[in-house]
Amino acid sequence: MSVTIKDVAKRAGVSPSTVSRVLSNNSRISRETSQKVRDVMEELGYHPNMTAKSLVSKTTSSICVILPKPAEELFLNLFFMELIRGIVTQANRSGYDVLISSGGSEKEEVEAVSRLLNGKRVDGAILLYSRKEDPVVDFLQQNGHPFVLIGRSEKYPDILSVDNDNIQAAYDATKHLISLGHQRIGFVSGPPNHIVSRDRLKGYTNALKEAGLEMRKDWIVEGEFLQESGYRAMSFFMNLPERPTALVVMDDLVSLGVLRGLHELGYRVPDDLCIVSFNNISIAELSTPPISSMDIGIYNLGYTAAQALIQSIQHDGDRQFQKRHIIPHRLVIRESSIFTPPKSS
Template structure:
């Protein structure tokens, strides 16, 4: 005979409705009661019927994660692995599943998200990017679907989001190079439509302005979050009559491409070109030389974003915009052993 909710409730000495609330991760159930109920479920071998529960509660216990475009970035950039790890940690803890979705262009993305929402396949969504004039964000905002944005919305002030202070992070990275005596500092950027790119470019320019150093359009190169993008950027930026002697790079994987390109061009790092990038993925310690990088708390970004969307689904009040602290991790790629070029 199969074990029922009533059997679990009887063993713990609570009402069956309390067991149901524990299974649903209701916020009003105490941690002590939840622990006792879950232990009884384990001891009795009770497993909730997810399909039946979904029909009754009209929930799927599934969160959709909308990947950035192009989706290949997820497979080639370790930042997204760490981000998804944080998302999964919170969802697993709350007995939710994850469904990944995306599209190769703006139209496909909107079609995919519309289908997920209208078919009731997800209870909420996480968007792992933030772009200007994004029809997906507009659709979700208008439909009042629980969703959380990684980054800040460029179009709506009230969109729930998790982000870093990217202006300050880039300001700190650029100031570090300035403190090393650098005067010609370039910027290897991401796609200009992204809020993160705009904010980091702003922080970079702000640091240069405050230090009285020049900003040159020719020292800023736009690309994608791919190693190849950083590699190609070096052929352009270092061919100039007066190339920069230091670079702020939008992302660690892009910086790996920068390192490769500079090495092939016979530049020494950091003696000829100093580098600081972002995300502080594990491989930054293994490059030659080790890469200085701004740790943006990638795991915490994913964990907090999924926590926020679950609270929205449960109609628990949240802080609409949460900022995850950053810290600059200084390694050999930005520390000069000889004076920089004049």
């Protein structure tokens, strides 16, 4: 005979409604009571009927993660894997499952989100990116679905979001290179329609302007968050009549492409070119040479995003929550940016 919710309540010395609230991760139940009930559930081998629970509570205890397109390229970048690890960890601790969805186009992304949320398969969504014009954000906002954006929205500044201060982070990275004596500093950017690319470009230009240094358009190259973008950037930069002596690079994976391109052209880091990158994923430390990188707390970005979304879902607007969460950054200096160049004449 299967164990029922009443059996758990009787053994734990609480009411069946308290057991239900524990299963729903209700914040009104104390941590001690919740742990006591869960211990009894494990002891008795009780497994809740999630279909029945969903019908009663009108929730699914599931959230979805919307991947940027193209999804197959995303899995080449450890940044997104660490982000998802933070999301899944917090979701599991809160009793939520995580579904992953993507689309080959913006239209397909909207259709996928609509199926999941309008079909009551998930309770909310996390977007791993922020674009200048984003039909997915428009759909979620206009239909009142719970969601959190990793990044920020210029169109909807008051939506729930988790981000870094990317302007300040890029300013700090550029100032580090300036402090080493560099006066010709280039920038390898990401896709121009991504807000993070625009913000980091602004931080870079702010630092140059403050130092009275020239910002040249031919020292700024745009690309994707892929190794190949860094490789192509080097073919361009190192063929300029006057090339940069240092680079701020949008992403560690892109920096690997920079290193590969420089090696094939016969240049060395940091002797011929210094590099500061972003994200501080494991490959930054393991590359040759190790790359100086801005640690933006990737795991915490994902963890905080899941935490904020689940709080929003569970309280359904009955409490005011902090809307914008900023994760701190710190520069990890390694061999790629320790060389001090001679002063320009």
